Each structure stands twice: as C-alpha cells, then as structure tokens.
Amino acid sequence: EAEVAQSPRYKITEKSQAVAFWCDPISGHATLYWYRQILGQGPELLVQFQDESVVDDSQLPKDRFSAERLKGVDSTLKIQPAELGDSAMYLCASSPIRVSLTRGTYEQYFGPGTRLTVT
Amino acid sequence: QKEVEQDPGPLSVPEGAIVSLNCTYSNSAFQYFMWYRQYSRKGPELLMYTYSSGNKEDGRFTAQVDKSSKYISLFIRDSQPSDSATYLCAMIKNTGNQFYFGTGTSLTVIP
Numbered sequence: 001e002a003e004v005a006q007s008p009r010y011k012i013t014e015k016s017q018a019v020a021f022w023c024d025p026i027s028g029h030a031t032l033y034w035y036r037q038i039l040g041q042g043p044e045l046l047v048q049f050q051d052e053s054v055v056d057d058s059q060l061p062k063d064r065f066s067a068e069r070l071k072g073v074d075s076t077l078k079i080q081p082a083e084l085g086d087s088a089m090y091l092c093a094s095s096p097i098r099v100s101l102t103r104g105t106y107e108q109y110f111g112p113g114t115r116l117t118v119t
Numbered sequence: 120q121k122e123v124e125q126d127p128g129p130l131s132v133p134e135g136a137i138v139s140l141n142c143t144y145s146n147s148a149f150q151y152f153m154w155y156r157q158y159s160r161k162g163p164e165l166l167m168y169t170y171s172s173g174n175k176e177d178g179r180f181t182a183q184v185d186k187s188s189k190y191i192s193l194f195i196r197d198s199q200p201s202d203s204a205t206y207l208c209a210m211i212k213n214t215g216n217q218f219y220f221g222t223g224t225s226l227t228v229i230p
C-alpha cells in the first residue's frame with residue numbers, strides 16, 4: 001500500500017538553529033500539504049502545493065518558514081531560525097485530487113509526521 | 120470562537136461498548152465532514168467522510184451529520200482495544216480549500 005514518507009521522524013534542535021523536513025508524497029499525487037500539529041490540537045495548514053506551484057501559503061510564517069516543491073514531487077519545509085514555540089508535529093499529506101483556492105478535497109493521505117523539539 | 124469545537128475527553132470505555140464522538144461547528148458553509156483516527160506518534164488516517172447531511176455506515180463505524188443543528192457524530196459499535204486513539208473531526212466549506220480540524224478526542228477502550 002502506497003504511503004506518504006517523511007523524514008526525519010524525530011528532530012531535536014536548539015533555538016536559533018535551522019531545521020529542515022522532507023516529504024515524499026504518494027506517487028502520482030499532484031497536491032501536497034504541510035501541516036503543523038501542536039500537542040492536544042488539530043493540524044493547522046501551513047502551505048499547499050499543486051505540482052510545483054504554491055496554492056495557499058497564507059498561514060505560513062514567512063519570516064522564518066519556507067517550503068518548496070521544485071520538481072512537483074517531493075517537498076522540503078525549512079525553519080530558520082527555530083523558536084521554542086515551533087515544537088510540534090509537522091505533517092505532510094498528499095492528494096490525487098487537483099485543488100485550487102476555491103476548491104479543496106476531503107481526500108488527503110497523511111504521512112507519519114516529524115516530531116520537532118526545540119530546546 | 121473556533122469554527123469547529125470538539126470535546127477533547129479523555130474518554131474511557133470498556134471493550135464492547137458503543138462510543139459516541141461529537142463535533143459542533145458554527146459556519147453553515149461546511150459541506151464535507153470527515154473523521155480521522157490518529158494513533159500515538161502517527162499521522163491522521165481518514166476513517167469516513169460524509170457530504171452534506173445524512174448517515175454513512177462502514178462496518179462498526181457510523182457517521183452522522185445534522186446540518187440544521189451544526190452537529191456531527193461518529194459512532195463506534197462493539198469497540199475494541201485497537202480503537203484506542205485520538206479521533207479528529209474535520210470539515211471543508213463548499214468553496215475554499217482549507218480543512219478545519221477539531222482538537223481531537225482521546226479514546227481508550229479497556230479490555
């Protein structure tokens with residue numbers, strides 16, 4: 001069964017350091033999402049890609065976060081510099097459904113996440 | 120006020136019990152309603168989705184949507200210890216692409 005792959009699974013970093021997360025979506029999935037999930041809360045969307053283009057990054061803290069999906073396949077999310085409040089689970093999801101700002105999809109498949117601890 | 124409200128629990132039931140999990144929402148524009156199961160230290164897994172109002176059944180799971188009350192439910196029959204997880208409700212509006220998640224309800228099924 002195809003799955004979304006994420007690495008690393010766990011990351012501990014000191015504040016002010018740079019950190020990067022990698023996601024490989026299910027093969028053929030054009031849409032890719034990055035979410036942040038704080039313990040005890042639901043996931044919150046950070047950025048959404050359609051192929052290599054950003055569809056929605058309105059919730060991405062652009063002063064410290066960046067995301068790219070250069071070839072429309074795998075994706076990297078970066079935080080620089082990391083802050084204590086960034087400690088959370090970072091989830092990647094993909095969908096075979098093409099979306100836009102005005103049309104989403106219920107069909108999202110989540111990866112196992114990267115648990116980030118900032119000390 | 121959050122657009123989606125979900126009681127975080129925790130909820131603890133004996134094996135075999137019927138479990139009822141609920142979410143309320145405030146925006147009548149929501150059209151798709153989903154339930155995800157999330158095991159500890161794992162990503163959410165889509166259990167069921169419902170479009171607009173009505174019921175949907177899949178094995179031991181039943182999802183209900185009451186749009187007039189802005190209330191959705193997930194029922195688990197004959198609950199099993201393997202059902203122990205956090206259950207998240209999520210919704211999408213009829214226009215727009217953003218998921219609105221509840222905070223999740225932690226469920227433990229005791230053998």
